[in-house]
Amino acid sequence: MxxxxxxxxxxxxxxxxxxxxxxxxxxxxxxxxxxxxxxxxxxxxxxxxxxxxxxxxxxFTNPPTWIFTPELDSFVDLWRGTIFASVLGNTLLIAVITVIVALAIGAPAAYAFSRYAGVVGPIILLLAVVLRTIPRFAVVLPFYEISQALGIFDTRFALIAALVALNMPFTLLLLIGFFRDIPVELDEAAMIDGCSRFTAFTRVILPIMGPGLVTAGVFTFLIAFQEYLVALTLTRTNAITIPVFLAAQKGADDVSTYQTLAAASILLVIPVILIAIFARKYLVAGLGGGAVKG
Missing domain, CATH: 1.20.5 (Single alpha-helices involved in coiled-coils or other helix-helix interfaces)
Incomplete structure (x- = not known):
């Protein structure tokens, strides 16, 4: 060399x-x-x-105490001394029903948007996206007036209806991407075999949409579970959720409630962590699948 x-x-x-x-x-x-x-x-x-x-x-020492014997008194006081348990159950129920209703409406609608080309569909979808970008302060007051007029104020029904309506554009956009990733030939093959459009949707397309439905459901659940402004406006006592409950507690002028509020915050985060752990596989697969096409 x-x-x-x-x-x-x-x-x-x-x-x-x-x-x-x-x-x-x-x-x-x-x-x-x-x-x-x-x-x-x-x-x-x-x-x-x-x-x-x-x-x-x-x-509350200054500087902070780092070596101590852990106690669970704040959690016991929160569970036994407040209505946190019932409020948590109410929040979970509202979030779960919101997910069910949102997917029951959003999945067929997203399928229709992804399969039928035309002028009306994109215009409706654009209007939905525009409405989603409007600040919550501008839309919660009409919901408040409507719920008062219909006599459903401070009920789960009013809160669920508002949450579904406000989050439907996001659900549609997410699901449309997943439906577009599924070849149209699957629909055509199912209909050639004798399926109607609805049967092809329910028996062929929906089973393939598992990761997409889980992804949309998880995000809808998290939004509904943590929503504050809508829940604050549409509830008073009967249908309040955890964020409203926490905001209503004394804290700024009463040091004795700090630990209880901290315990409530931890319990509020636990369901979110559990969902992230158990649904991570579906979230990764779903987000990856929905990101392939527009």
Whole structure:
């Protein structure tokens, strides 16, 4: 091998090492930034968790007390001394029914939008998206007036109807992407075999839409479970949800309630964490599938 060839080989090896070192440095920087973001995002939750399990005297010391014997008194007081249990059950019920109704309406509508080309469909979908972008403050007052006029104010029915209506554009957009990923030939093959359009939809298309339905259902559940403004406007006592319950508790002027509020915040987050853990496979598959096409 000539001297020139050796120099070229050495230069290429040196460039590869430099490129590898640069890539490692970029990866390390990205990992450090990601860890910092995760720590910042989790710090309020971890602080609330520590506050909820500390003894009362150790919860408000300055500087903070890091070594203590965990206690669950705040959770016991929350469960036995307040209406948190009934409010949590009401919130879960409202969120679950909202998901069922939203998917029952949104899935056929999204299927129709994805299969039938025309002028009216895109216009309706555009109007739905525009309505979704309107601030909540501009739409909750009409819902309030309507619920008062119909005599359904402070009922689960009014709150579920409002949540379904407000979140339907998002559900439609999400499901349309999944339906468009399914070849039209499947519908045609099913109808050639004797299925009607509705039978083809229910027996052939919907089973394939499992990840998409789970994804849309999870996001709808999370939105309904954590909604505050709509629940605050349409409820008073009978149908209040967890966010409204937490906001109504004394806290700013009563230190004794801080630990109870921290415990309530932790219990509010637990269902979300469980959903993220058990539905992560469907979420990843669903989001990946829906992102292939518009």
């Amino acid at each position: 000539t001297t020139t060839a050796l120099l070229l080989t050495g230069t290429r090896a040196h460039e590869r090492r430099r490129r590898t070192n640069r890539e490692r440095l970029i990866s390390a920087g990205a990992m450090a930034a990601l860890i910092l973001v995760v720590v910042m995002a989790l710090s309020p939750f971890l602080w609330a968790l520590l506050t909820s399990i500390k003894p009362f005297r150790a919860a």
